[in-house]
Amino acid sequence: MDTTQGTPAMMDDTLTLPRTADGAPRIDCRNIKVFYGEAQAIHDVSMSFPDRAVTALIGPSGCGKSTFLRCLNRMNDTIENCRVEGEILMDGENINDEDVDPVLLRSRVGMVFQKPNPFPKSIYDNIAYGPRIHGLANGREDLDAIVEKSLRRAGLWEEVKDRLTAPGTSLSGGQQQRLCIARAIAVQPEVILMDEPCSALDPIATARIEELIDDLRSRYCIVIVTHSMQQAARVSQRTAFFHLGNLIELGDTNQIFTNPREKRTEDYITGRFG
């Protein structure tokens, strides 16, 4: 048990770590190249992701946007034959360095997947798993507080507070995805990566997730891959358009959707290909 009595530490706002100034780059990618065996999937991409903002990665299927996203928390390490070159700087440290522990990195860079993938455990354990393995909670009360806070932040608390012991898989698709977001939040990340988080959801659940993303923007650096241009326009402040493994255009979302500089971007967002 925690020796400090009174309000558990987690009840105040310490989930939010010290931040850089608004709009300052949280992650800075330099000359990223990704290879699957001999095939090159990403060609020399350099871009940065601002803190407390949503960056959308759009582009046709197979353009490399998911691959690029997975570079940011080194999930590509788990794919055999996959090789990443280039520098990705977080707090001035290259996360691709040999001595960076991907496990620690992933606790700073959370990820939400295309298909909701709650663990086949209780709702509570889904959230508590991350804090437990990272030792973020001192005792049961602390853990309860983290679970509640994470669920509240993911807008799921009111719906599940009476059945925390029910299996996570018993929730609806939209609730499962919010549970996954809560799970990612629970380990106090600085960055949240979302890989098409709404593609398996109905429009109402999608709308709730989008609201949630908008809420979370005030605390986290969010990178979202999406196939839906409307979604990108709705939730993001910056948009990057990828095509065939190249970053074609990067800019403010407004500018990309109203006044794209590149012909290919315009063709794509007006539905001429993709």
Add this chain to the structure above:
Amino acid sequence: MTDTVRTSAPSAAAAKHLKRRRARDGRFRYYGLTAIFVALGALAVLVLTIGSQAFSAATYHVVKYDVTLDPAVIAPEGANRPADISRNVEGFYGLVRDNLLTTFPEAEADRLSRRELSDFVTRLAVLPTARMVANNPELVGNAITLTAPLNDDLDLYLKGNGVRERKIKTGTVSSVQGEEDGTFRLSGTEAFEAVVAGLAVAGVDRAEDAGQPDVLLTAGVSTGRLTEIGAGSARMELLTGRAQDFAQARPTARIIVSAESERTISDRQIAWVLALKEMGRVDRVPRWTLLTNSDSTYPELAGGLAAIVGSLLTMLITALVAMPIGILAAVYLEEFAPRNRLTEFIEVNINNLAAVPSIVFGLLGAALYINFLGMPRSAPLVGGLVLALMTFPVVIIASRAALKAVPPSVRSGALAVGASQMQTVFHHVVPLAAPGILTGAILGMARALGETAPLLLIGMVAFVGDVPRSPTDESTVMPVLIFSWSNNAERAWEPLTSAMIIILLAFLLVMNGLVVFLRRKYERRW
């Protein structure tokens, strides 16, 4: 039907094609059903034949002997030496034999009949009583009822399996007269007509040189052999009891088709056992000794306890060796090992290992464990290690299949919250795969439980009369016991073998039931 629904084919050719297609569908279903019924039928025939055989071994006949525990016979060294009493088989056996001789004094006449009477009970059958008395020395000097199993051939006879016979109720015998040669003349109006008719029928399926069938006549506790039979009178040689019992009675005639010399039991023995039964001294009781006794050369005393314990010890060793090796190898190969030539080579060879005939493992075990490492022969330790060699490839293959079935999304979910690869595997993947892993492991063990061939080669086929106490004791296992019993010549072993098979099947059924239970209980959907 409305016009908008097309109910007929657009053309004749299409109709023909459709018809053929439906016929093909129908035929395929029919083939499938046939295959299922053939498989089920084969299983049913197997279980029914073995079950019906085993059923007769589920009970056996025991005889009660009222004996007085004479201290001079039972405890010549004194009642306070239990070890001597429990070893005094000869003394207890003497009591039983004397009891039989008192009941059937005619057996005193010659050595042959004395031997035939003492065949009723084997010496070792009194051992449980001897041990009981040794534990309760206050019984010495008192009268007790000693119970011992009946000789296996007579047991089979009483069950109706031993000797082919026809029972016929005769008419009333009006007079019994003693003759000069010691036989008796029984007469009564048409008393033996039915027997004569029965003999004519029985004679048909007899070999030419077999002579007359034996006809035994029983009234109460008395039995005689008929030597001349007419419709109204017959000459009888008394085997046991008193001739007067037949007077004014309607005795039962038994036409025994096979001659005395072709049988394992004599006419006299039949007469005695019928008399004991009539006296109410024979009981048919459940044969618990099948589970509580160890192997014996006498079928009526034989049981499977030593083999069951041997099997359990062997399985314990197999489980302790094969499951950790198999599961760890599977987890490593599936979750951690890089995919390259070497792992592929290992993978192929694990599959090959699973396909190696089990007897080869027996040879390997004999060479490696016994000859090279000098482990004891016939021991569950060696048997378990040999079976473990055979089982762990199966466990690896089943476990890998179970691990593969865990969706990758669970792995990426765990990795994404910052779990290390090992945490991912042991917190998420293995628990989800556990029912499948256990299923594979238990099925592999079930296969090992039924294995005979490799164990023959490491000497587990030896006769084992004592329950093994440790994995290094001499031991045998259930399938090997079945194998040895099925090689025995006496007919009584046949139902015993079937009963042992049923016990083995029961063990397998329990293991498979455990698999179903674990699956149902721990299966998680994702």
